[in-house]
Amino acid sequence: MERLDKFLTGAGIGTRSQVKQILKYGRVAVEGAVVKDGSVKVMPETQTVTLDGEPLGGKRRMVVMLNKPEGYVTSTDDPRDRTVMELLPETYRHQDLNPVGRLDKATEGLLLFTNDGDLHHRLISPKKQVPKIYYARHEGTATQEDVQAFEMGLMLRDGTQCLSAKLEPIGTGESLITVCEGKYHQVRRMMASRNMTVLYLERRQEAGLSLGDLPRGATRELTPEEIHNLEKVAH
């Protein structure tokens, strides 16, 4: 048995305050009868809960954050290498989670997983301009010309054109790079095009989310509020 409002936020239909409104408007029914009181206890395994007549339950929408260590490939299956899926705790393994975008085997940091195909698609679409912030240690030191070249939209060595990006030198051989697209080896190739070979790369932020104090190799589920913010950024 669990509270109806808790079940509804867990089902990913909105934040606590949105769920309150949804209930107030009489959009939720339990076994066909409209219920407006979120404190009512339900048994989702046996009772049918509907939103606007559509049954809820089954697969719960989830977004999980991993602090990826180096040495794992971003793939659901690999014949040689360890994959990021192996870092998901057992409880998350049967939720159809897929990595959102890709971090190279050597890259560390923030990697999201979700079982919501639509949100996944929007987060990786260059059209949605979802910002990702990387910390890089690299050869050489970034100059104002490099900063401008990033801003103008770099041409990679193979002729690929990049969208405008932000380069912030933060010390000798250290920079923060903000990009809103996800081409293959993008940051390494962008830096290489300016003769700054990347020695270490970590994704620190994506869509406004930070790693916080999540230890390397650890995962945590995003809260409904965080998912709501992701939806807004990738709208």
Ligand code: URA
């Ligand atoms: N850019 C890269 O070059 N590698 C990553 O893993 C992510 C962005």
